[in-house]
Amino acid sequence: MPGITREEVAHLARLSRLELQAEELDHFAEQLDVIIGAVARVSEVAGQDVPPTSHPLPLTNVMRADVVRPSLTPEQALSGAPAVEEQRFRVPQILGEG
Amino acid sequence: MTELIKRTAADTAAAIASGEVSAVEVAQAHLDRIDAVDKKVNAFLHVDTEGALSAARAVDEKRAKGEKLGPLAGVPLALKDVFTTKGVPTTCGSKILEGWIPPYDATLTTRLKDAGVVILGKTNMDEFAMGSSTENSAYGPTGNPWDLSRIPGGSGGGSAAALAAYQAPLAIGTDTGGSIRQPGAVTGTVGVKPTYGAVSRYGLIAFSSSLDQGGPCARTVLDTALLHEAIAGYDPLDSTSINAPVPAVVEAAKRGEVRGMRIGVVKEFAGEGYQAGVMQRFNESVELLRELGAEIVEVSCPSFTLALPAYYLIAPSEASSNLARFDAMRYGLRVGDDGTRSAEDVTALTREAGFGAEVKRRIILGTYALSSGYYDAYYGSAQKVRTLISRDFDAAFAGVDVLISPTTPTTAFPIGERADDPMAMYLADLCTIPSNLAGNAAMSLPCGLAPEDNLPVGLQIIAPAMADDRLYRVGGAVEAALNDKWGHPLLEEAPAL
């Protein structure tokens, strides 16, 4: 089952918002094909009746009280922004809707 | 009197507390050392001269007022650039964060400051901690002080090199798949990955959230323990933080005694791919432990052979999501915003320009592993492997107190050798990854030089979760015995810079 095509890599790059160059795409497709070939071994255990581990420690119910903590000041919040207007983050035009 | 920069953290703290030297003198000596050698080593991405001196002055003032100083007050430290520092640039080794100045301190940063530790600056690392050589830094590779043409390990190569080059007696690393232990091994220094959850991740820029763990690095086991105690402990800002007392690691390091302990040698960590000199020093260490009164048992952990594949699915998957926030909207680099392009295009152009090749590879790999249709086969299976590896550890720890292995299969390789061969690079973490997947504690400490290349070899000690003190007990014993045998610490054999 392993293996990945150049088209799949291009699709994944779009999903992850990476504007890959053509040569980069070729190179990555080749490397990822090898890597996926190697890591695909994990699917040996796919059929086994083993519970998955998502967290290394068996903690549950870690919650905090609903108590307000100080926020950053707007100046701090905006301090790293590439562009600011009217105390808001200024971003390029947004296409479509979420 | 030993030169200031060669002293241990424990000795330095004692000298400051007694008034033998001032914290400012100590800080200045280290800043001078950085100035002298870092052009060659490139361990630091940012040196915070002013911040360091003012922190040192504060310690001296505190002492002058007769206030009690903590066990590491005034001791300089090199901080991996993966932790946020308020008002001090934090890049994570990436172009995408160039110039970013965080408005907040990581919990670990706050604890260091509270302990009076003097933060000298931020150290070089593989971009977003992805790598085993520090070659993936956007700011150039770091050299291994033992041989500047070789890698210092990674991702925390800057922190390990800073220790080995006497630029700082203490350093902080993070370990997702071996990024503390593997650099420790190849630079002849000590590094500990504490139990997952022992050190707060709040302010640690995430690579793989369920694997990342900050930890202490130093030149001696006791210094490592002192730093461990300073940074570990419950943090309500990190939901995965352990709410329990920190194991008595300093006491264990001082005790340094293995008589009566059962120590397991993991059968699977040997064979093809392991350098002969590495195995030779490892086997000598096993004998040493036996001589010191430990019982040596061979154990088998068959699932460990699946650890590397599972790791290279889980870590990239989490990374693909963790790194999505670098989108050019709120902070960091923004490329291509010419007034006509959409936010979507600017994000894609910025990420293309701001991330290096390894980061892009892993983002794509992780995106693939989480995609519908592949999730069960890849991510889902990798999480099952995680369970199997934990079970192997549980079974092993039912019969032994700690496990040991070489930290890395080989000594430091030349810069450039594996740079564009990801699979070869990934093998460097073969022995360290299982502990990240299971969340337990592990240490690397020097156990000699490989005869064929005269480069340091690391011994890895693995303890069950929450039993971090056992690492220091065994590590302390090994260190003392080896120093006796050699007549000096291993690092003294490193060539002068």
Place this chain on the structure above:
Amino acid sequence: MSVISLVSYEDALASYDPVMGLEVHVELGTKTKMFCGCSTELGAEPNSQTCPTCLGLPGSLPVVNAIGVESAIKIGLALNCEIAEWCRFARKNYFYPDMPKNFQTSQYDEPIAFNGYLDVQLEDGSTFRVEIERAHMEEDTGKSSHIGGATGRIHGASHSLLDYNRAGIPLIEIVTKPIEGAGERAPEVAKAYVAELRELIKALDVSEARMDKGQMRCDVNLSLRPHGREKFGTRSETKNVNSLRSVERAARFEIRRHATVLDEGGTIIQETRHFHEEDGSTTAGRIKDNAEDYRYFPEPDLVPIAPARDWVEELRAGLPELPRVRRARLQGEWGLSDKDMQSVLNAGAVQPILDTIAAGTNAEQARKWWMGEVARNANETGTELSEQPITPAQVARIAALVAEGKLNDKLAKQVIAAVLAGEGEPDAVIEARGLAVVSDDSALGAAVDQAIAENGAIADKIRDGKIAAVGALVGAVMKTTRGQADAAKVKDLILAKLGVEA
């Protein structure tokens, strides 16, 4: 498909059977955000309620708000759901500038509450059961304003400005199972469901659930299938329908639009749609193609939630009286017929009446004024009863003046109209307009004497026993007093003066 004419609603229903799914997002009224300690107070200046966590700064981590979880469980219990023994948060990955981490922390295949139902009452008094698929916890996004476009809309804008004060505010998403069998009443069911859910949320005191403030938002998913067919058709998802009336209109419009497309042999595209308040129509949004892949996985920065059973039972025991039960109780207390109670409900008058009773009026009077003058104004202006510019306290004051005989019904209506028109407090209106009932007996007596004197013939008839004729004399007195007399009192006075027993 902008200006083609749609088939009529009746024709659509003649051929097709609608299937609906409703997704409602409720912003919880917690003091702090879902995963950080920032305040949720509305109206703060931009980006003043943000921290590393809700801004998605590198290195930040989430910690779950305990009241957020408690609220989710309460909602689940009130919706007759099962509460998960163990569940996790998951990351929903997609890029959008209003989402600081470019993933939403949500729940995926392990919702905290699932498999419930809500019985809703339709306008004719019958009950319809809406099955609940799940209720899960998640977080809100920031707010973007679009600059440079003609109308502040996203299209044609040159750039956008982002305020992350809202980012991270707790949301509960409540998803129904497919609602089948409602037929022509589907739009009514949709509206009644959202209305009932809103009442429930308010009764639980977990949110104010103000739709006009975006605290409660509804997505209407709708598909049609030919009568007799079991398989669902392709659905459209109309997003952010933000009033009860709009929910009904959106469902109605989509039924007609789908029928029109299907009748012409076309196919429905699975897409999001936008609802337009102005004309009740929807227009196409984003097409939901296969490229959309949220890559959900368990949130590694949060640990699982495993609500202890005794905690769940404690919460269940502490649930307030639920709206349906309460309505039945009030109907009894107020002595209303089913039909009258339904009118009160339809008008949204329950709470105003209760508040007016609380201000000292009896149930009958409170209902009379709210369902009369005030409701009439609401109808005329097309607004909600609760939004009328008159308070329960003001209505109570007017009712009290009537009870004291200082106002009659006619004057009371004028006072209400004046208060609604913004002329101030009832007493001030009465003072300013000189509207008080003429209760001064001598003044009234003089007016009565005058009326009798001027209408001798009628007075004689009354004296002869034709008491019904008294109306003409009362009218004359009211005319003299410009309506400011208590008609009953005038009548009594006339009859007394004429020596006739009523």
